Every structure is written in C-alpha cells, then in structure tokens.
Amino acid sequence: MKTIVKLMKSTVAVVVAGALMIACSQALQVSYDYDSSVNLKQFKTFKVEAEHNMEQDPLLGSELNRRRLGDAVVEVMEAKGYKMDTKNPDIIVRFMTDVKDRQQVRSNNMYSPYMWWYGGGNNISTYNYQESRFILNIYQKNSDRMVWQGWASGKVKAPTKKEDRETMVKNTMTDILKTFPQATLDTYSRN
Template sequence: MKNIVKLMKSAGIAVVAGVLIMACSQALQVSYDYDSSVNLKQFKTFKVEAEHNMESDPLLGSELNRRRLGDAVKEVMEAKGYKYDQQSPELIVRFMTDVKDRQQVRSNNMYSPYMWWYGGGNNISTYNYQESRFILNIYQKNSDKMIWQGWASGKVKAPTKKEDRETMVKNTMTDILRTFPQATQDTYSRK
C-alpha cells in the first residue's frame, strides 16, 4: 500500500513538472532533418510551391494562407542569398500545413500521508486543443529527391490583425529555415 502511494505521488509530481515545462516553453517547437550525402551549399536558385497530394486544412490551407506562406518562404530564402527562379530552379521548396486535435491531461494530486484523517483525492481534468504544423520540404530539382525538411509544431494563437498574421507566418518560416545554410558567394561563381 505504501509503495502504491509513493508511486502515485511520484507520478503526480512528474505530471505537474511536465505541465509546468510545457507552460513555460515557446508556442512552436522547431526541428529539421536533412540528407547528409548532399552538399546543401552548392545550390543557388529556388522556387516555391505548395506540397503536392496533401489534405489541406480549410483554414491554414486556405488560398490566403497559401499566398502568405509562399511569400514568406520566398522572402526568407532570398534573405539567405538564394535567387528566385520560376523556370529552372535547382531547389523546389514545398510547404504544407495541418492541424491535429490534441488532449492534455492534468492531475492535481491531493493525496497526503494523513488522507485517512483529512480526506483527499486526485482531481483529473482534460484540456482539448489543436496543434498546428508548418512543414517545409526542399527537393533537388534534377532528381526530385527530398534533401531537407524543417517543421514547426505547437499551439498557434490566431493573430488579430492582417499585419500580425503575415508577421507570424514570416517569423515561423524564418525559424524553420534558420538551420538551412546561407547561399555562399562562391556558389554564384561556380556555374
């Protein structure tokens, strides 16, 4: 019986610590993956388009947001030194978004060693929310092989003004592409 109480206390502390860590973390978590056999610094031109064969979310995948995402990716790639080329790009940057329903379980462990005297209990509550994902897939044009992927996921709060929406999308794309290498000056002298 004592082991069960200790186990429940430990589990309650772990849940509370997890909730506190999640509450203090940033809204979007960003990560990436890449093909290590490809020299990412060899490319200089790109084009941007929506990912093919995807289910589009009616809000995040709307025409308005597709334009915002495409414009933001283009702006960030150009700021990194790449040149936009619609006809014969070396890289194709494809973007997509989706939303997943998530549920968070919270526990307020009120057990104590004196619960037989004072009473006690374990209050469990659930919190439903939607997690958004912004995904960038970068393909090498000549082989149509994915060479880099970056994504941001988390709870997104809807901005209130048009400028805020565009700023939020641009900042998200900047965060995702932060690890993608800058175009180097010697890249432009090679071809």
C-alpha cells in the same frame, strides 16, 4: 531614496514588458532533418510551391494563407542569398500546413498522511486543444529527391490583424529556415 524608487520602477517596467512578450509569443517547437549525403551549400536558385497530394487544413491551408506562406518563404530564401528561378531552379521549396486535435491530461495528487481524515485523492483533468504544424520540404530539382525538411508545431493563436498574420507567418518561416544554410558563392567543387 529617489534613485532606489527609479530603479524599482524601471525594473518593474522591464519585468512587465518581458512578461507581455512571453505571453504574446507563439509557443512553436521548431525542428529539421536533412540528407547528410547532399551538399546543401551547392544550391543557388529556388522556386516555391504548395506541397502536392497533401490534405490541407481548410483554414491554415486556405488560398490566403498559401499566398502568405509562399511570400514569406520567398522573402526568407532571398534574404539568405538564394535567387528565385521558376524555370530552372536548383531546389524546390514546398510547404504545407495541418492541424491535429490534441489532449493534455493533468493529474493533481493530493495524497497526504492525513488523507483518511481530510479526504483527498487524485484529481484528473483534461485539456483539449489544436496543434498546428507548418512544414517545409526542400527537393533537389534534378532528381525530385527530398534533401531537407523543417517544421514548426505547437498551439497557434490566430492573430487578429492582417499585419500580425503576415508577421507571424514570416517569423515562423524564418525560424524554420534558420538552420538551412546561406547561399554561398563557392560550391565546394575542385575545378
């Protein structure tokens, strides 16, 4: 009996912890696109900057967030084996953010065979929210040609603490760059 009670308590604790983790996590959808004619594994060095000629959201695109985004991209790229080179990089990683107003429409059909007796019908409700996007564009330095693009979009709840903001930004950049290849020693050249 004591074993069953202990097992039930530990199961409840795991379920509650899992529910809290899901409730606290950001609901961002991550995707990417790339130029298949370019060997992405040939690059070794990079530099990071904000995207040119793009209108930034005044909050997400603030100077504070631009620094957070830049620092997070540098940290993730270096963890993937790339070296920072501001003078002569192989690739330039440019980032930007924006926010779009969105609306979700929900319909609750309450039709039944007895609708004529009880009433019923179709209840429609709308939900307005803001969708944030974090976008990374990677350009080949010698041609200024985009070779890779990754983005995360979704509803973002602003963290309340500085550490939480930095962690959220770093985790988002890690998720976006997850599909970008690790830096390698060989460049697939046939010397």
